[in-house]
Each structure stands twice: as C-alpha cells, then as structure tokens.
Amino acid sequence: MTDHSIRGKVALIAGGAKNLGGLLARDLAQQGAKAVAIHYNSAETKKDAEATLAAIEAVGATGVAFQADLTTARAVEKLFADAVAAVGKPDIAINTVGKVLKKPFVEISEAEYDDMTAVNSKSAFFFLKEAGRHLNDNGKICTLVTSLLGAFTPFYAAYAGTKAPVEHFTRAASKEFGQRGISVTAIGPGPMDTPFFYPAEGTDAVAYHKTAAALSKFTKTGLTDIEDIVPFIRFLVSDGWWMTGQTILVNGGYTTK
Numbered sequence: 001m002t003d004h005s006i007r008g009k010v011a012l013i014a015g016g017a018k019n020l021g022g023l024l025a026r027d028l029a030q031q032g033a034k035a036v037a038i039h040y041n042s043a044e045t046k047k048d049a050e051a052t053l054a055a056i057e058a059v060g061a062t063g064v065a066f067q068a069d070l071t072t073a074r075a076v077e078k079l080f081a082d083a084v085a086a087v088g089k090p091d092i093a094i095n096t097v098g099k100v101l102k103k104p105f106v107e108i109s110e111a112e113y114d115d116m117t118a119v120n121s122k123s124a125f126f127f128l129k130e131a132g133r134h135l136n137d138n139g140k141i142c143t144l145v146t147s148l149l150g151a152f153t154p155f156y157a158a159y160a161g162t163k164a165p166v167e168h169f170t171r172a173a174s175k176e177f178g179q180r181g182i183s184v185t186a187i188g189p190g191p192m193d194t195p196f197f198y199p200a201e202g203t204d205a206v207a208y209h210k211t212a213a214a215l216s217k218f219t220k221t222g223l224t225d226i227e228d229i230v231p232f233i234r235f236l237v238s239d240g241w242w243m244t245g246q247t248i249l250v251n252g253g254y255t256t257k
Contacts, residue, residue, distance in 0.1 A: 002138050002181065004241050006092070006234070007032030010136075012083045014039045014070060014127055015096035017049035019194040020144070020226040024094060025063075026055045027230050031238075035062035035087035039079055041069060041097070062087055070097060071118035076126040080134045092237045093131040096144040097123055101158045102200040108158050120162035128173045128184070138181035140237035143170065145188045145247060150255035167247045174245030183244035185236045190224040190251030197223065214253025224251055 011028045015021040016038030025036050036056050040049045049065040056063035064086045068075045083090065099119040101112060124143055131141045148160035149167065166186055174184040191197050191209040198206065210222030219225050232250050236243060249255060 004138070004238050005032070006238050008034050009091035010035045010037070010088050011092040011094065011237075012037045012039070012080070012090040012131075013094045013096065014079070014123075015098075015144075016040070016094075017045045017052050017065065019096075019196060020189075020192065020229060021094070021096040022048060022052045023226050023230055024096070024233060025052050027234060028092065028237075029056040029059045029061040029063070031234065033061050033092075035064070037064045037066065037083040037087055037090070039066050039068060039070070039097075041067070043067065070123040070127065073126045073129075076123065076130050080130040084134055089134055089136050090131075091136050091139045093127070093135060093139070093141045094144075094233065094237065095124060095127045095142070097127075098144060098146070098163070098196075099159075100196065100200045102155045102205075103158065104155060105157045113158055113162075116158045116162045120159070121165045124166045125169055128169050132173060132177050132182070135177075135180075135182055138241075139183075140241060141173070141177070141182065141184045142233055142236050143186045145186045147188045147190045147249045147251040147255045149188055149247065150249050150257045170247060171245045178244060181241075183236070183241045185240075185243060185245075186247040187229065187233055187236070188247060188249040188251070189229050190249075190254035192226055192229070193219075193221045193223040194226060212254050213251055216252065219252065224254070228252075 011033050016025045017040035053063040145163045145166050170186045216222040
C-alpha cells in the first residue's frame with residue numbers, strides 16, 4: 001500500500017520563506033518531513049528565509065534555501081536541479097508564488113500585463129513542468145491561486161485573469177502525471193491577512209473584504225488567516241491524494257463557483 005504520509009518525505013516550496021509559504025514549510029517539517037527546500041525571490045526576504053530554515057532545522061528536518069526570480073523556464077529548471085542536488089528528489093512540490101494588481105482594465109499597461117503573466121501564469125506552468133519531471137512517483141503538487149476565480153468583480157482582470165490558466169494547467173498535469181501516482185491540485189484562498197494583501201487595497205476595500213465571507217466574524221481580522229489554509233494544503237499533499245485535477249476555493253464563504 002502506498003504511503004501518503006508526510007513523514008520522511010522531501011518537500012520543495014516556491015515562495016516558502018514567509019507568510020503562507022513560510023508557515024507551510026514549518027508545518028511540513030513539524031509533520032515529519034525529512035527535508036524542506038524553500039525558494040525566495042529577493043534579497044530583502046533572505047532574513048525571513050533564514051528564520052524559516054532555523055525553524056525547520058529546530059524540529060530535526062534538513063532545510064535549504066534558494067533565491068531566484070522564477071519568471072523564466074531556466075530559473076525554474078535550476079531551482080529544481082539545485083534542490084534535488086541538495087536534498088534529493090522531492091515528494092511534495094508547492095508553489096505559493098503570486099503577484100496582485102488591482103487596477104481598472106483600461107489603465108493596465110502592456111508591461112504590467114506581461115509582468116503579471118510572467119509571475120502568475122508562466123512561473124506556475126514551468127513549476128508544474130519541472131515538478132512533473134523531478135517528483136518521485138506518488139508525489140503531490142499544489143499551486144496557490146485565488147478565490148477571485150469564483151468572483152464577478154471589477155479591477156482584478158490582470159490578477160485573476162493570469163491566475164485562471166493555472167486551473168487548466170492543473171487539470172492537464174493531473175491527467176498526465178496521474179499515471180505515476182502524482183496528484184495535482186490548486187488552492188484558492190480568500191483575501192489573506194498578510195502584507196501581500198494590503199498594498200493593493202484602499203481603506204474601503206479592506207473594510208469590505210473583512211466582512212465579505214460568511215464566516216468573517218469568526219477570524220482574527222475578518223480575512224482569511226494563513227493558519228486556516230495550511231491544514232487544507234497539508235491534507236492535499238498527504239492523505240488527500242485522491243483529490244486531483246481540482247481547484248478548491250477555501251475562503252469561509254467569500255466566493256464559490
């Protein structure tokens with residue numbers, strides 16, 4: 001019988017230094033992962049990466065970190081190659097990389113569109129490709145998207161629109177990689193209480209988002225807490241392996257499909 005537990009496994013997390021990615025890295029180590037490789041984008045995040053590595057190692061797992069801009073196929077290829085060389089082929093690959101732009105459709109420039117596509121779509125495509133090439137059989141892949149994929153809303157055309165292709169990437173990869181026992185999923189949280197959220201939103205919008213979910217009053221801020229997303233991803237990369245090819249919106253009743 002196939003072992004779907006996290007214990008003894010190797011994980012790679014893109015965007016794994018802080019916020020949701022950092023909490024996931026710590027959680028997988030606490031769940032018994034043998035090694036956790038984390039990626040971070042900029043030098044400004046190096047201290048966060050070091051703190052996350054220290055937490056990983058404190059519970060007995062091996063931790064390694066790699067800095068890279070994942071908007072080129074070559075960079076994603078190198079990330080996987082470096083991680084495999086450092087800690088072995090991954091059993092779990094999680095991609096939390098993303099970028100928000102909230103702006104009227106008619107004001108979005110070509111440069112902004114290209115940047116959003118590179119971060120939200122292109123990097124996700126090549127992360128899935130390299131995960132398919134490098135993961136051990138019976139591995140698990142999960143990509144972070146957004147609950148705005150279930151929304152009918154203005155101003156997020158570039159953000160939700162460049163996350164939307166990941167739904168099909170997920171379906172296609174699940175069909176192709178499934179022959180090796182690899183499950184592929186995407187998670188779409190609601191607006192999360194992280195520094196990633198606030199710069200794109202005005203005061204009125206923040207107030208709205210804090211009351212928009214059915215369960216808003218039961219969270220610390222009204223927004224999605226990263227602590228409430230971790231258990232879902234943990235499940236999908238372990239005992240939840242039978243769920244594959246799906247994009248799951250986890251948002252306390254913020255949006256649905």
